[in-house]
Amino acid sequence: MAEAHQAVAFQFTVTPDGIDLHLCHEALRQVYLSGLHSWKKRFVRFKNGVMTGVYPGSPAGFMIVVVSYMSYNKYKMLDPSLGLVAKLGQHIPISRYMSTDSQRIVGGVLVGTGLWVTIIMIMRNVLKSLLSWHGWMQSRHGSLTLSTRVWLFLVKLFSGRKPMLYSFQNSLPRLPVPSVKDTCRRYLESVRPLMNDEQFERMTALSKDFEKNLGPRLQWYLKLKSWWASNYVSDWWEEYIYLRGRGPIMVNSNYYAMDFLYVFPTSVQAARAGNAIHSIMLYRRKLDRAQIKPIYLLANKVPLCSAQWERMFNTSRIPGVETDTIQHMNESKHIAVYHKGRFFKVWMFYDGRLLLPREIEQQMERILADKSEPSPGEEKLAALTAGERTPWAKARDAHFSRGKNKLCLDAIEKAAFFVTLDDTEQRYDADNKVKSLDSYAKSLLHGKCYDRWFDKSFNIIIYKNGTMGLNAEHSWADAPIVGHLWEHVLSMDPKLGYTEEGHCHGKQHPNLPGPQRLQWDISAECQEVIESSLTVARALADDVDCHIIPFNEFGKGLIKSCRTSPDAFIQIALQLAHYRVRFCLTYEASMTRLFREGRTETVRSCTMETCDFVRAMVRDETERLRLLKVAAEKHQNMYRLAMTGEGIDRHLFCLYVVSKYLGEDSAFLKEVLSEPWRLSTSQTPLQQVELFDLVRHPELVSSGGGFGPVADDGYGVSYIILGDSLINFHISSKFSSPETVSRASLSDMLERFSRANFCTGSGELQNNSPPGQQRA
Structure with missing residues (x-):
C-alpha cells in the first residue's frame, strides 16, 4: 500500500478550520522528472527532423552559404537581395521600420537561404540519380571496375557528412515498375x-x-500510382498479404530468433531478463534519437531504406472483422510482462531515467515471487491473438472496449514490447542436439499458444534456466529489421555481464515502485471464445x-x-x-x-x-x-x-x-x-x-x-x-x-x-554475388 500512496501527488481533507492540503513531494518530483524527460524527447525528435529534412545539407552549411554570400556582396558593393527587398517595399511597408543596413542583412539572409535550399535540392536529386544506377552489382566480389569506383566517389561526394538513420530517405529512388512484357517473359521462364x-x-x-x-x-x-506514392508495392503488400489475412498469425506469419548456441551467460531468469530488457531499451533510445547508423551495401557507401525501423517499438497489430490495423504510439514508458497466467505492467523509468539492469531484475524478481492466482479467463487470454482473427476482433469489441478490461488491454497494446517469463526450460544440449533444438524452436514459434501476445511487434521470451529468444509479428517489418535489434541485444549481454552468482551488476533500488498487476473481468461468454481460439491454435501448433x-x-x-x-x-x-x-x-x-x-x-x-x-x-x-x-x-x-x-x-x-x-x-x-x-x-x-x-x-x-x-x-x-x-x-x-x-x-x-564436395581443387568457379549482398 505504501507504493500506491507514493503515486498520489496530493491529498486533502475538509475540516472546520478549512481545507488541509497534504502534498507528496516525491510524487510531484516524479511528475516533474517525467515531464522533463518527455520534453527532452520532443526536442530531440524536432532536432532530428530538421537535420534529416535538410540532408545532405546541414545547419552549419546554411551559415557558411549565407555568410559567404553576404560577404561577397559586401565586398562587391552589390545589393545582396538583388532588388527583392525594394520590390517587397512597394507592397509591404517594411522599409519604414528598417534601416538600409537592416534591409541588406534581411535580403542577404533571404537570398542566401534560397541559394542553400537550391544547393540541397541539387545534391539530393543528383544523389537520387546516382543511387538509381545499379551497374555496380555486376562487379565480381573483391574487384570493382573503374566506372564503379568513379560512381562510388560521386556517391560519397554527394552523400553529406554524418548521416543519421533516416537521412537518406528523401534521396532514395522510387521502386520502378517493370514492363508487362518483361515480367511475363521472366515469369514463363x-x-x-x-x-x-x-x-x-x-x-x-x-x-x-x-x-x-x-x-x-x-x-x-x-504507373500512375508509382508516380504518386512513395512505393507502388509496400502499402498493398502490407494490407493484402498481412493485415487482411483472417487465419492465425501464429506459425503462419510470425517468426522467431534464437539465443547464443553454445554460450549460457546465466541461469538466473530475472537477471537475463534484466540485461536483455535494458539492452532493448538502450536500442530504443538510440532509435528515438536516430543514432543508429544507416545500413549500407558496397564498402559502406550504398544506403538502404530505413523506413521499417519507425514502428519497431510501441506497436501492436489490432484485429478487425475484415482487416487488421497497425497501432503505433509515439512513446511508451512501460512494458507488459506475462508469467504463469498473470499480466503485469512494468514502468521502465524512475527518477527521470531508464531503469538499470539490476533494477529491472528486481522488478522481474517481484513478478516471479508473486504467488497470486490468475483471474478467471486470464491465464489463456492471449490465445485470442493465436487463433482466427475475426473471432478475436469481435471479442475485442464486445468485451474489451470499455471499463477495466480496456485499460488492461491498452496496457499491453501500448507497451514498448511484450515479455514472457516462461516457466519451462529450453537450451541446446550437445548430447541431444536434435531434440533440444527442435523443442526450443517450437517453443519460440508458438509456445503454449497462450503465453505470447502474438499481436505485439515482438515478444521477448526468457526461460526458467536463463535461455532467451524472440517471436516477432511480420506485418510491420521484415526479419532483418528485428535481426538488427537482436544482434544488438546479444552483443550487449557479454558487455553488461553478470556477477559470480549470476545476477546483473549494480544494486537494487530501495524505493522503486513494484510492477502493476493487471486486473481483468472476463465474462463466461468471452472465456468460451478464448477456449475456441485456443483449440484452433493448438491444432495448428501440434501439426508443425x-x-x-x-x-x-x-x-x-x-x-x-x-x-x-x-x-x-x-x-x-x-x-x-x-x-x-x-x-x-x-x-x-x-x-x-x-x-x-x-x-x-x-x-x-x-x-x-x-x-x-x-x-x-x-x-x-x-x-x-x-x-x-x-x-x-x-x-x-x-x-x-x-x-x-x-x-x-x-x-x-x-x-x-x-x-x-x-x-x-x-x-x-x-x-x-x-x-x-x-x-x-x-x-x-x-x-x-x-x-x-x-x-x-x-x-x-x-x-x-x-x-x-x-x-x-x-x-x-x-x-x-x-x-x-x-x-x-x-x-x-x-x-x-x-x-x-x-x-x-x-x-x-x-x-x-x-x-557433393564439388569445389575441392577445382579453382575455376567464379563468385558472382553482388558485393555486400543481404537477405530479407
Missing part, C-alpha cells in the same frame, strides 16, 4: 521447369493474351514439425575457396535435397530496400539451369561442375533483378490488385497467384559483423531463426551462415502432410552436402 509441354503452351497463351489486352490497362494505373541442426562439416570458407556464391550454393543444394520429392515453385526472399520504403521481392530459385545441375548430380554425370557454375550464375542474376526492382511477383501481385479494383477478371493473374510455394526459403543475414569476433570467439554464434511452412504440403527453410565453417538450418513442415518430413529432408540435404 521461371515456370518452364515445373510444367510439361502442354501446360507450358497453355500458360504461354494466357500470358500473351494478358500482355496484349488487359495488361496495358492495368499497367497504366500502376520443426527441425534445426548446426551443420559444421564445411561452410562459407570452403564454398568461397571454390570462388562461388555461398547463397547460390545453398539454394542449389536445397533443390538437390527437395528433388527426392519433385521440383517445385521455390520462394527465396530478397530485399528491395535500395528503393524508398522497399520491402521484399521473390527470387524464383528453381530455374532450368538448377534443374539441369540437379539431374546431373543424381545421374553422377561428369559435367556437374560446369552445370553448377552455370546454375550459380543464373541464380545470382535472378537475385540482382529482384533487388533492383525487376522482379516478377510483386509486379504481378499489384497488377492483380488493380484488376480487382477495376472489377476485371484475368485468368492469367488468377492462376499465377494461386500457385503454391511448396519450398519457401530465406537467409538470416548477420548485418553487424563488427559486433561479433567469431574468429577469436567462435562460441558467440547464434542459432539464427526460422518460420513456419507457407504451404500445407511444403517446407519453410531458414539458414544463417556464421563464420567460415558453420551453417545453421531451420526446416519446418506439417505432420499432416504425407509428402513432408522435416528431419528426413534435412538429413538428406546434409548427406548430399557432404557428398
Whole structure:
C-alpha cells in the first residue's frame, strides 16, 4: 500500500478550520522528472527532423552559404537581395521600420537561404540519380571496375557528412515498375521447369493474351500510382498479404530468433531478463534519437531504406472483422510482462531515467515471487491473438472496449514490447542436439499458444534456466529489421555481464515502485471464445514439425575457396535435397530496400539451369561442375533483378490488385497467384559483423531463426551462415502432410552436402554475388 500512496501527488481533507492540503513531494518530483524527460524527447525528435529534412545539407552549411554570400556582396558593393527587398517595399511597408543596413542583412539572409535550399535540392536529386544506377552489382566480389569506383566517389561526394538513420530517405529512388512484357517473359521462364509441354503452351497463351489486352490497362494505373506514392508495392503488400489475412498469425506469419548456441551467460531468469530488457531499451533510445547508423551495401557507401525501423517499438497489430490495423504510439514508458497466467505492467523509468539492469531484475524478481492466482479467463487470454482473427476482433469489441478490461488491454497494446517469463526450460544440449533444438524452436514459434501476445511487434521470451529468444509479428517489418535489434541485444549481454552468482551488476533500488498487476473481468461468454481460439491454435501448433541442426562439416570458407556464391550454393543444394520429392515453385526472399520504403521481392530459385545441375548430380554425370557454375550464375542474376526492382511477383501481385479494383477478371493473374510455394526459403543475414569476433570467439554464434511452412504440403527453410565453417538450418513442415518430413529432408540435404564436395581443387568457379549482398 505504501507504493500506491507514493503515486498520489496530493491529498486533502475538509475540516472546520478549512481545507488541509497534504502534498507528496516525491510524487510531484516524479511528475516533474517525467515531464522533463518527455520534453527532452520532443526536442530531440524536432532536432532530428530538421537535420534529416535538410540532408545532405546541414545547419552549419546554411551559415557558411549565407555568410559567404553576404560577404561577397559586401565586398562587391552589390545589393545582396538583388532588388527583392525594394520590390517587397512597394507592397509591404517594411522599409519604414528598417534601416538600409537592416534591409541588406534581411535580403542577404533571404537570398542566401534560397541559394542553400537550391544547393540541397541539387545534391539530393543528383544523389537520387546516382543511387538509381545499379551497374555496380555486376562487379565480381573483391574487384570493382573503374566506372564503379568513379560512381562510388560521386556517391560519397554527394552523400553529406554524418548521416543519421533516416537521412537518406528523401534521396532514395522510387521502386520502378517493370514492363508487362518483361515480367511475363521472366515469369514463363521461371515456370518452364515445373510444367510439361502442354501446360507450358497453355500458360504461354494466357500470358500473351494478358500482355496484349488487359495488361496495358492495368499497367497504366500502376504507373500512375508509382508516380504518386512513395512505393507502388509496400502499402498493398502490407494490407493484402498481412493485415487482411483472417487465419492465425501464429506459425503462419510470425517468426522467431534464437539465443547464443553454445554460450549460457546465466541461469538466473530475472537477471537475463534484466540485461536483455535494458539492452532493448538502450536500442530504443538510440532509435528515438536516430543514432543508429544507416545500413549500407558496397564498402559502406550504398544506403538502404530505413523506413521499417519507425514502428519497431510501441506497436501492436489490432484485429478487425475484415482487416487488421497497425497501432503505433509515439512513446511508451512501460512494458507488459506475462508469467504463469498473470499480466503485469512494468514502468521502465524512475527518477527521470531508464531503469538499470539490476533494477529491472528486481522488478522481474517481484513478478516471479508473486504467488497470486490468475483471474478467471486470464491465464489463456492471449490465445485470442493465436487463433482466427475475426473471432478475436469481435471479442475485442464486445468485451474489451470499455471499463477495466480496456485499460488492461491498452496496457499491453501500448507497451514498448511484450515479455514472457516462461516457466519451462529450453537450451541446446550437445548430447541431444536434435531434440533440444527442435523443442526450443517450437517453443519460440508458438509456445503454449497462450503465453505470447502474438499481436505485439515482438515478444521477448526468457526461460526458467536463463535461455532467451524472440517471436516477432511480420506485418510491420521484415526479419532483418528485428535481426538488427537482436544482434544488438546479444552483443550487449557479454558487455553488461553478470556477477559470480549470476545476477546483473549494480544494486537494487530501495524505493522503486513494484510492477502493476493487471486486473481483468472476463465474462463466461468471452472465456468460451478464448477456449475456441485456443483449440484452433493448438491444432495448428501440434501439426508443425520443426527441425534445426548446426551443420559444421564445411561452410562459407570452403564454398568461397571454390570462388562461388555461398547463397547460390545453398539454394542449389536445397533443390538437390527437395528433388527426392519433385521440383517445385521455390520462394527465396530478397530485399528491395535500395528503393524508398522497399520491402521484399521473390527470387524464383528453381530455374532450368538448377534443374539441369540437379539431374546431373543424381545421374553422377561428369559435367556437374560446369552445370553448377552455370546454375550459380543464373541464380545470382535472378537475385540482382529482384533487388533492383525487376522482379516478377510483386509486379504481378499489384497488377492483380488493380484488376480487382477495376472489377476485371484475368485468368492469367488468377492462376499465377494461386500457385503454391511448396519450398519457401530465406537467409538470416548477420548485418553487424563488427559486433561479433567469431574468429577469436567462435562460441558467440547464434542459432539464427526460422518460420513456419507457407504451404500445407511444403517446407519453410531458414539458414544463417556464421563464420567460415558453420551453417545453421531451420526446416519446418506439417505432420499432416504425407509428402513432408522435416528431419528426413534435412538429413538428406546434409548427406548430399557432404557428398557433393564439388569445389575441392577445382579453382575455376567464379563468385558472382553482388558485393555486400543481404537477405530479407
